[in-house]
Amino acid sequence: MSIITIERKVLEKNEAIAAANRKKFKERNIFTMNLVSSPGSGKTSLVERTIAKSKSKIKIAVIEGDVQTDLDAKRVEAFNVPVVQIITSGACHLEANLVRDAFEKFSDNDTELLIIENVGNLVCPATYDLGEDIKVVIASTTEGDDKPLKYPAMFRNSSALIINKIDLLPYVNCSIEQLKRNALAINPSLKIFQTSCTTDEGIDKWIEWLESIVKSR
């Protein structure tokens, strides 16, 4: 029996491309946010609200990731910002090479904030670095308050948590306090926002924070 010792990271290829993406974004002075959540918790709605409120102050571009369809890109396009849709054709997450190729399709050079909306999934996207500055995770009230405990990697690796659909709190079995406690047990440094993309409640606080970190990049 002979043994070859190799000690190589399984994800090294993705990590190398992610590092190159990060370098490129930094050189071009672009702040990048990887937006993650389960399907239907409001990622695209939050992107829409963010663009509507911020596009007069910040130049925003969006990469949309979905398993199928360009429905999300069409929603974002309606706000007149540059958008590229990635269709993964089955893959449950975005990888760094997809983001690299999508970014090449933008013709604008003055983007300040690049929002990457990942595929709706609380598991796999946590494992793949895309070269972003921060991950932001959304947990909506309709999903209950236990998601941080069930999907800890996503919450541990994120800088901010947006608790969305707070307008539905009277109708759903979700305690905001419990959700916050669970999230902070996984990641004590999480910055937490409470929003409703339907009523606009809490959106201004989120925008204020986002604009401040984009400006201080």
Added chain:
Amino acid sequence: MHELSMANEIIEIVNQYVADDKKHLVKNIKVKVGRFSNILPDSLSFCFDAIIQSTSYTNVKLKIEEVALEIICDQCKSKNNIEPYSFTCPACGSAQIKLVSGSELTVEEIELEEEE
């Protein structure tokens, strides 16, 4: 189901070390999977066994070593293993902790049989 992509990456890495005419000699591929790597060992084994069918690795087994999620506390300096749903020091309760291990996802060793 990103374990399928992981299984593919593992084989691609091993391909870089083993010539085509030696692949049937590969007996074991040892990998380390951390408790906090977001990879399910059973699922990785399942995916690996499925895709290996279409390769020249006819004798190979994937040996998975699971690595505990270990932390060191910034406050009391103790080292402890924790479960990945409460990131606080079990000794003093502080949340100021650093991960020591548990995020690993590495290909460690390839074992080949000698040629007859």
